[in-house]
Amino acid sequence: MDMTLLLLLTLFVVAVFLGVELITKVPPTLHTPLMSGSNAISGISLVGALLSAGSGAGIMVNVLGFIAVVLATINVVGGYMVTNRMLAMFKRK
Amino acid sequence: MTTFIYLAYLVAAVLFILGIKGLTKPRTAVRGNQLSAMGMFIAVVVTLFDQSILSYEWIIAGVLLGGTIGAVMATKIKVTDMPQMVALLNGFGGGASLAIAAASFLDPAAATNAVALISIGATIIIGSVTLSGSFVAFAKLQELISGNPIKVPGNKPLNAILLISAIALAIAMVMDPTNTNLMYALVAVAVVLGVLLVVPIGGADMPVVIALLNSYSGIAAATTGFITGNTVLIVSGSLVGASGIILTQIMCKAMNRSLFNVLFGVMAEGGEKIDADEVYAGKVKSTSPDEIAMMLETAERVVIVPGYGLAMAQAQHAVRELANVLQSRGTDVKYAIHPVAGRMPGHMNVLLAEAEVPYEQLIEMDEINPQFEQTDVAIVIGANDVTNPMAREDKGSPIYGMPILNVDKARTVVVIKRSLSPGFAGLPNPLFAMDNTLMLFGDGKKGIVELTQSLKEAE
Numbered sequence: 001m002d003m004t005l006l007l008l009l010t011l012f013v014v015a016v017f018l019g020v021e022l023i024t025k026v027p028p029t030l031h032t033p034l035m036s037g038s039n040a041i042s043g044i045s046l047v048g049a050l051l052s053a054g055s056g057a058g059i060m061v062n063v064l065g066f067i068a069v070v071l072a073t074i075n076v077v078g079g080y081m082v083t084n085r086m087l088a089m090f091k092r093k
Numbered sequence: 094m095t096t097f098i099y100l101a102y103l104v105a106a107v108l109f110i111l112g113i114k115g116l117t118k119p120r121t122a123v124r125g126n127q128l129s130a131m132g133m134f135i136a137v138v139v140t141l142f143d144q145s146i147l148s149y150e151w152i153i154a155g156v157l158l159g160g161t162i163g164a165v166m167a168t169k170i171k172v173t174d175m176p177q178m179v180a181l182l183n184g185f186g187g188g189a190s191l192a193i194a195a196a197s198f199l200d201p202a203a204a205t206n207a208v209a210l211i212s213i214g215a216t217i218i219i220g221s222v223t224l225s226g227s228f229v230a231f232a233k234l235q236e237l238i239s240g241n242p243i244k245v246p247g248n249k250p251l252n253a254i255l256l257i258s259a260i261a262l263a264i265a266m267v268m269d270p271t272n273t274n275l276m277y278a279l280v281a282v283a284v285v286l287g288v289l290l291v292v293p294i295g296g297a298d299m300p301v302v303i304a305l306l307n308s309y310s311g312i313a314a315a316t317t318g319f320i321t322g323n324t325v326l327i328v329s330g331s332l333v334g335a336s337g338i339i340l341t342q343i344m345c346k347a348m349n350r351s352l353f354n355v356l357f358g359v360m361a362e363g364g365e366k367i368d369a370d371e372v373y374a375g376k377v378k379s380t381s382p383d384e385i386a387m388m389l390e391t392a393e394r395v396v397i398v399p400g401y402g403l404a405m406a407q408a409q410h411a412v413r414e415l416a417n418v419l420q421s422r423g424t425d426v427k428y429a430i431h432p433v434a435g436r437m438p439g440h441m442n443v444l445l446a447e448a449e450v451p452y453e454q455l456i457e458m459d460e461i462n463p464q465f466e467q468t469d470v471a472i473v474i475g476a477n478d479v480t481n482p483m484a485r486e487d488k489g490s491p492i493y494g495m496p497i498l499n500v501d502k503a504r505t506v507v508v509i510k511r512s513l514s515p516g517f518a519g520l521p522n523p524l525f526a527m528d529n530t531l532m533l534f535g536d537g538k539k540g541i542v543e544l545t546q547s548l549k550e551a552e
Contacts, residue, residue, distance in 0.1 A: 005208055008322055012315060015328045018110065019335025025117040028432060029452050031340060031439030032175055034116055035307050037126055038336045039182035041109050044133065044329040045189045045314045047102075047140045048321065052196035053155055054146030057203070061196045066151040068192035071185040073159025074166070076137075079182055080130045081167030086175075087123045089446040 033086045040079025046072035094144065101139040102325035108132025109329050113336070119452055136325050172447040173404045176437040180231040180303055186310030187223025190216050190317045191280070197320050198266070198276050210270055212319035214263030217276065219316060221283030222290065223309040229291040230302050234436060240296035248293055249357060255286040290356065297401075297478065297517030299436045301344045301355045308337020340438050347432035347458075349484075349495040369521035373513055376526035380533055382540065385470075385507050386547035392469035394425045396461065398500055399441050400434045402475015402510070406537035412474065413448040415545045427454055429461040429471075429498050431479040462499045471503035473524075474537050477516030480524050492518050506530040509540040 026034050049072045052065030109132045115125015146152070170178045194216035197203040204210055232238045245251065262279040269275065294302050311333025318326025345352050389395065397412060416426045428450065434441045442455055456464075465471065473480055480500045483490040500506055501524050508525060511534065515521060524530055533540050 004322060008319060008324070008327060011324060012319075012327050012331050015331035016335050019113075019332040020339060022110065022113045022117070022332070023336045023339045026113075027117070027119070028343075028430070028439060028457055029442040029446075029455055030116055030119060030122060031343075032179070032437060032443040033122065033126075033439070034113075034336060035179050035303070035340065035438065036175075036182065037112070037116060037129065038307060038311065038333040039179060039186060040133070041112075041129060041329050042186040042310045042314045042333040043189070044105075044109075044136060044326055045186065045193060045317055046133075047136055048193045048317050048323060048326060049155070049189060050137070050140050050152055051143060051145055051321070052193055052200070053151040054143075054148055055200060055202075056147040057196075057200035061200045062151050064192045064196035064199070066155045068189045068196065069152060069155030070159040070162070071189035071192065073156050074163040074185050075182050075189065076133055077160045077163030078167045078178075079163070080126065080133070081164060082170065082175075082178060083126050084123065085167065086172070086443055086446070087119075087126055089172075089443070089449070090119045090452055091123055 030090070033083050033090075036079050036086065037083040039075055040083060043072045043075030043079055046076055094142065098139045098143060099324060101135055102323075105132040105136035105325050106328040108135070109332060113332060172443055173407055175443055176299065176303060176435070176440060177231055177234045179307070179437060180227050180234055183303065183306040183310045184224050184227030184231065187220045187227060187306075187313050189220075190310070190313035191220030191224060193317050194220060194320065195276060195280070198270070199273065203321065204270050207267060209320050210267040211263075212316050214266050214279070216313055216316040216320065217279050218259050218263060218283045219309055219313040221280050222287035223306055223313055225284040225287030226291040226302075226309075227306050229288055230299065230306060233291075233296060234299060242295035243292045245289055245293055248289065252286060252289055255282055255289065259283050259286060293357065294355065295517055296436065297433070298348075298355050300433050300438055300440070301341055301348070301352070303437045304337050304340035304344055305352075306337070308334050308341060311335075311337055344433055344438060347496060349492075369513065369515065372521040372523055373526050377513065378531050380507070380531040382533065382543040382547045385531065385533060385544055386551055388470055388505060389419060389424070389544075389548055390422075390551055392424055394427075394468045395419055396427050396429050396465065396468045396471045396503065398429045398471060398473040398476050398480060398498055399445070400431075400474065400476025400479065401436060401440075402537050404435060404440065404444055404475070406475060408474065408538035408541055409444045409448040411538050411541040411545070413445070413450050415541050415548070416450070416454075418545055418548050427456050427461065427464075429458070429500075430455050431458050431476070431498050434476055434479055458496060458498055465499045465502040468503040469505065471500045471506045473500055473506065473508045473510075474541065475509070477510075477522055478518045478520070481516075481518070481520065481522045482524055483520065483522075490520065492520065500524060501527055501529075504529060507533060509533045509535070509537050511535065
């Protein structure tokens with residue numbers, strides 16, 4: 001096993017534990033915004049999508065990349081906006 | 094340049110973590126969401142400088158299209174429909190990871206080593222299951238298809254066969270990376286698996302399914318990260334994956350059911366079948382808004398118990414109006430929130446927040462339960478199984494052991510409900526037949542509005 005893979009696996013496992021620690025502290029009242037907010041974060045796959053959509057590896061790769069860009073951008077834009085909308089409701093008094 | 098990009102990814106990952114940390118308190122939550130969005134912006138912008146990007150046409154078109162759809166969805170969606178929105182977003186997340194994995198498989202430069210190929214296979218399986226499963230969940234929530242559990246004959250063996258075939262196809266893909274047919278077959282098998290996993294699950298179990306699919310969409314993003322060794326994808330994907338898993342656990346615990354039982358639509362078998370007529374016969378008392386208003390006039394402590402019916406009737410603003418009138422008379426009003434009330438984690442909280450109910454008045458189950466004995470009137474609107482005392486008392490009952498709101502301990506219970514029809518568990522609710530319970534039959538919103546009117550007139 002090469003070192004890079006080991007480092008990536010380490011990163012993965014540590015991030016899962018960090019996630020567990022963080023999320024258990026989120027109060028139930030914010031569970032819906034937590035879900036839509038994490039939808040937005042999982043839109044990070046946009047980063048991978050951009051590379052596929054812009055690559056010179058052929059039209060099929062570009063088209064699949066384009067689809068991925070559309071879906072991930074919906075998650076990013078929709079996720080952050082709807083989370084913001086909900087959280088604003090919790091904030092006001 | 095690569096060093097710079099990866100340092101920027103590190104900054105983005107830190108901002109995501111701070112963003113989630115902000116969500117641990119309602120006061121810091123908006124700021125947290127902004128930090129998280131900033132992290133996303135940084136990650137996306139630096140990626141655009143990557144040298145492997147040769148042309149920007151597809152990127153610009155995709156971002157414009159996706160951004161428009163996302164913005165329209167986020168602004169137009171009604172708060173009552175939030176579970177559908179989250180279901181769709183879960184599906185899109187899975188779909189995006191699936192498309193990236195497929196693109197990487199077709200790109201000879203990306204699918205170079207065994208690790209990349211294994212990650213591609215895993216991403217295709219998880220991404221496809223998330224995509225199709227989320228669309229079935231969406232269709233159920235939107236009532237495009239029946240929200241009831243749909244029995245699939247041979248469900249368990251069939252799913253097992255599909256899963257084994259999917260893994261076999263993924264292994265074959267690693268062995269023969271030039272064979273694109275294997276990839277299409279894998280997508281097809283995994284999509285069918287996703288559909289079959291969610292179809293048998295009924296409406297009231299949706300909080301578990303949505304949380305689980307949320308987790309899958311994160312895991313799919315993380316496995317996508319392993320294809321090219323992208324650190325920010327791995328970190329963010331695992332955070333989301335962990336989040337979904339924890340919510341899934343919380344939901345399962347609140348229903349006293351194992352994840353396996355929820356996924357395979359197993360309800361515990363009850364002893365003898367309980368006859369609804371026997372439970373209700375001659376004991377159910379119907380009441381009128383005027384009568385309840387008279388009771389509320391002298392009540393000191395009132396607890397409102399909302400359920401999915403509140404969302405269905407869009408009654409959150411009417412409920413707030415009633416609470417306002419009560420509070421202006423000096424009555425103490427609280428809301429009792431069961432963790433699985435509604436169709437997704439936190440559904441009731443968001444609905445009531447939309448109606449400007451301060452979150453301090455929303456009390457969790459464990460905290461409110463000891464307070465019911467000092468409660469003069471408990472108003473149950475659109476909740477059923479989560480108030481069923483059989484879960485506490487009847488060892489033979491299929492829902493025995495499920496934590497419930499002890500509404501029956503209140504001095505008087507008012508249940509606003511269309512009829513005596515059973516909830517998701519299909520059981521009669523002895524609460525409705527208790528001496529201290531009054532039923533107000535009819536639409537939830539109409540009932541609350543009339544009640545508020547009577548109370549105002551009494552002044």
